[in-house]
């Protein structure tokens with residue numbers, strides 16, 4: 001199979017991916033979830049005109065000139081509206097959030113008054129409408145304030161509560177199974193034998209998938225045999241996950257068994273090998289309703305490919321409207337040589353210049369096994385195939401990595 005352009009590979013991965021079925025969740029469980037339907041307010045906020053200050057509800061005509069002496073006929077607190085209305089020469093003591101009584105059309109703050117038993121002297125003249133929040137100034141019943149495809153922020157939850165929704169319709173989380181392959185892998189903390197490598201990839205990939213809203217099932221590490229790899233693939237299929245992500249065993253070596261195992265289980269492979277660096281031996285396919293992303297084993301390759309392909313796919317399955325990463329302009333912090341046929345994703349440090357522009361400086365080594373450089377990077381510099389040499393200070397495009 002020829003190397004596939006990155007854009008075509010991404011289109012293939014996202015083909016037909018849409019929000020999973022809807023479920024209702026309580027507000028406290030809805031943070032970061034994606035709304036499955038537009039959400040209209042069930043009430044008007046505020047429902048009636050309310051005072052924004054502690055003071056006195058009065059008739060503006062009575063306090064157009066100061067000082068003005070008025071008779072206090074009662075008190076209004078938040079949640080306890082007045083039963084009486086006010087007439088000429090009268091005032092009602094009111095507190096923040098209290099409903100403006102009939103007859104009143106302005107509020108005088110208590111700092112501008114002197115109280116003497118049931119009399120109050122207003123010391124500053126005022127005008128109509130002061131310190132009154134009109135009914136519906138925030139929103140009105142029936143108004144659509146949150147939309148299908150919005151990922152719910154912390155502020156959105158407060159708004160949804162204010163709209164009087166105790167539960168929200170959200171898309172089901174995608175279930176993502178993660179499978180590592182490689183006889184050389186041992187768990188962190190173990191004593192390593194000759195040639196052994198600490199299993200690291202899964203920690204970044206699982207955190208990345210979870211932070212995008214997926215529920216992750218860890219299938220552990222499969223031994224480098226067709227039988228073990230096939231059994232793990234079959235397990236993912238039987239669990240009914242939406243996506244299986246494998247790492248390692250993707251390239252051309254005698255022990256790279258993922259592609260043949262996927263095919264033996266009946267996976268329809270859409271592509272294998274992309275024109276990108278890092279991450280050339282990446283594959284994608286479908287096994288019935290389960291999507292499969294086969295990531296290369298090199299730690300940087302697996303992460304960069306997961307960031308570029310798995311993240312938009314998880315977002316699409318979560319139901320997010322805009323699932324693609326956005327490239328941003330930056331200035332190059334170092335000169336680059338001309339690129340070859342593979343789209344390059346260079347790990348780079350980011351600095352904000354005094355003029356507000358980002359400066360993206362590639363880390364000193366770009367080998368796809370270097371975890372320390374990946375961890376030090378905050379962005380990827382994207383270089384199209386055959387990009388000409390570029391001078392330090394010239395424009396480039398970056399993708400910011402998660403913080």
Ligand SMILES: Nc1nc2c(c(=O)[nH]1)N[C@H]1C(S)=C(S)[C@@H](COP(=O)(O)OP(=O)(O)OC[C@H]3O[C@@H](n4cnc5c(N)ncnc54)[C@H](O)[C@@H]3O)O[C@H]1N2
Pocket residue numbers: 180181182184185197198199200201202247248249250251252253256278279280281295296297298299301368
């Ligand atoms: N003849 C060729 N050789 C290679 C090619 C090629 O096209 N022709 N492609 C190279 C590229 S590019 C990459 S990337 C790697 C990817 O290979 P695999 O996906 O088969 O990965 P492995 O061989 O299984 O592992 C590579 C490397 O990464 C380590 N590894 C694997 N899994 C993990 C893990 N979960 N945690 C930490 N480290 C892991 C593994 O020990 C190897 O060192 O192939 C090139 N070769």
Ligand code: MOO
Pocket residue numbers: 276277278279280281296298300301368
């Ligand atoms: O794609 Mo590999 O990731 O170049 O090392």
